[in-house]
Amino acid sequence: MSDVLNPSVVKVSGEYQNLFSEFDGKTWYTRWARSTDGVTWKIWKRMDLPVEGGIAANGSALAGHPLYYWYQTGDPPRIALAGEGDKPRVVLNPGPLGSFDERGVADPDVIQIAGEFYLFYLGQDRARRQRLGVARSADGVNWEKLRSNPILELGAPGAFDENGLGEPAVWSSGGTYWMLYTGRDRGERRRLGLARSADGVHWSRDQSLRPIEGTEAWDREVVCDPSVEVTGDLVRVWFGGGDLPGPDHGIHGQIGLGFLK
Numbered sequence: 001m002s003d004v005l006n007p008s009v010v011k012v013s014g015e016y017q018n019l020f021s022e023f024d025g026k027t028w029y030t031r032w033a034r035s036t037d038g039v040t041w042k043i044w045k046r047m048d049l050p051v052e053g054g055i056a057a058n059g060s061a062l063a064g065h066p067l068y069y070w071y072q073t074g075d076p077p078r079i080a081l082a083g084e085g086d087k088p089r090v091v092l093n094p095g096p097l098g099s100f101d102e103r104g105v106a107d108p109d110v111i112q113i114a115g116e117f118y119l120f121y122l123g124q125d126r127a128r129r130q131r132l133g134v135a136r137s138a139d140g141v142n143w144e145k146l147r148s149n150p151i152l153e154l155g156a157p158g159a160f161d162e163n164g165l166g167e168p169a170v171w172s173s174g175g176t177y178w179m180l181y182t183g184r185d186r187g188e189r190r191r192l193g194l195a196r197s198a199d200g201v202h203w204s205r206d207q208s209l210r211p212i213e214g215t216e217a218w219d220r221e222v223v224c225d226p227s228v229e230v231t232g233d234l235v236r237v238w239f240g241g242g243d244l245p246g247p248d249h250g251i252h253g254q255i256g257l258g259f260l261k
Contacts, residue, residue, distance in 0.1 A: 003253030004031075005240035006167070006225045009038065010063040018227075018238070019047065019069055021057035023249045028057035030071060038229070038236065039257060049088055053077070058167075060108045060119075068140055070108040070119065077104040079121060081141060092119065092135060092143050100125050100150045101133055107167045110140070113200050119143060120179070122166040123150060130164035132181060134201060151203045152195055155183060160191045160211040164247075169226040170200070171235070179203065180226040180237065183211065188245040190222040214241055218254055221245045235260040 006021035016035040021028050030047040049056035053075030062068045066084035070091070073080050079092035092108075095101040101123025109120045117137040124130050131150035135143040155161035161183025168181045177197040184190050192212040197203045214220045219241025229236040237258045242251025 003242070003249050003251060004255055005242075005253040006058050007227045007238040007240065007255050008059055008061040008069075009227045009229060009238050010061045010067070011229070012063050012067060016041075017061070017067075018255075019059055019061045020255060021059075022046075023253070026054065027051055028055040028249075030057045030059055030069070038238075047082070049073075049080075049082055056080075058107055060110045062110050062112075062140075068110070070110050070140075072106045072108070077106040077124075079105050079108045079119070089141075091141050092121070095123070095145065099123075100129075100131055101145075102126060103128070105133075109168045109170055111170050111172075111200075113172075118170075118200055120151075120168040120170050122168075129154060130166055130184075132165050132168055132203075146201060148201050151201065152179075152181070152205075155193075159183070160185050160189075161193055162186065163188070167225045169228050169237075171228050171230050172200075173230055173235070178206075180212075180228065182224040182226075184247065188247050190224045190245070192223055192226055192239070212258075218243055218252070219256060222251050222253070233261060 003023040008019045016038040018033040032044045033041040035041045052073045059071030069082045081091045082088040104124040107122040117140045119135045123133045132152040133149035135145045137143045164184040166182045170179045177200045179195040183193045194206040194209040195203045196206045222242035225240035227238045242253045244251045
């Protein structure tokens with residue numbers, strides 16, 4: 001494996017399951033790993049997903065019956081859904097001409113709010129700007145993109161996220177919705193930023209937390225792809241990391257674990 005990134009961790013019947021991305025030098029696939037504690041993992045199997053455009057990965061799992069997995073595929077990128085026993089299918093396409101996501105939709109993160117599904121995602125426009133958007137669905141299949149899109153714009157010149165946003169991870173705590181997201185600077189170094197929302201639709205950056213960067217040799221240039229678990233006042237964050245700056249692969253990608261309070 002050249003890179004392993006994009007963890008999506010869920011807990012099913014007391015067991016942690018991690019649907020993560022692996023790059024083999026040509027293609028991004030989705031792998032499945034299992035753990036009793038979320039720390040020590042055993043790789044289980046590769047998901048049998050149709051590959052288009054060199055990718056069937058960068059996904060978001062949601063525990064339930066069945067377990068759902070939304071993932072990126074195709075060129076231009078689209079978002080597809082795989083459910084246990086169901087044939088995978090594309091459920092979110094790029095937007096119309098002139099929209100913020102006309103050139104691609106990617107990096108899905110799906111949560112449930114008041115009985116509805118909300119899909120947070122990266123949208124790319126014709127200028128190759130990558131910003132964040134949200135769509136809503138009653139069934140996880142048929143999606144309506146919200147008029148508030150994009151929900152988070154590029155950072156100011158010189159900011160850690162001036163060159164692109166992606167890979168959102170959203171959760172609710174203390175009556176507020178929170179989002180960790182990946183920001184890219186001009187040198188393709190990646191770090192994590194924090195945003196907050198009262199309703200899950202309208203977002204603003206939370207400046208109280210400095211961008212999260214790597215502290216060890218293996219993640220010194222890239223920290224990305226957060227996946228979260230909330231337990232009381234503690235948030236466990238699984239994330240991707242690399243020792244070379246880059247927007248995609250070839251960064252010696254590995255997966256780590258950290259905490260927010």
